[in-house]
Amino acid sequence: MNLPLVIGALIVSLLLLWWLLSVIKASFKTAFLVVAVIFTIQVLTGVGPQQIFAQVGQWLGDSMGGLGKWLQNWGGKSKEPDVKKEAAIWMFHIATELLSNI
Template sequence: MDLPLLIGALIVAALLFLALINIIKVAIKTAFTIAIVVFVLQVLTGIGPEELATQVGKIIGAAMGWVIDFFGGDGSEEAIEGEAMLWLFNYLGYLH
């Protein structure tokens, strides 16, 4: 095996590993932050996770509606993906 190839592969592997570790750290921090926000909302205002999820779904649905309108809803790939997301959120009960 060539030494430059081995060194290059080790560097790439190390960079990928560090990137993966950073992604995992960010995901854990985000999960804890969301948990704290949900807990504080529930304790201070009585708003439960279901109500919060419903509101988030409405916001995402409105954003997807804007995307469909922006791309014209003309059967393009972007519009079809947006319509599929709207259908999914509607099916899951997040949109009313």
């Protein structure tokens, strides 16, 4: 085996792994910060996440168009319920109830 090639590949792999872990860590920090802010606002004022995202969507709707509309409809408020998914959830619930009674 070519030793310099293996060492180079190992170094590149470790650098990519370090970069990936730092990106994941930053993403989790941001997500937890957003959750903490929304939870704090909800506890202190009673405003829910849907209302917060609707307001952010209105602010972004003027400047970014489609992103604001997407944020306003976040959570599927305007969507019809998916019958197949609901049926699968009910079947799973019934199966777990039957298995727990055995």
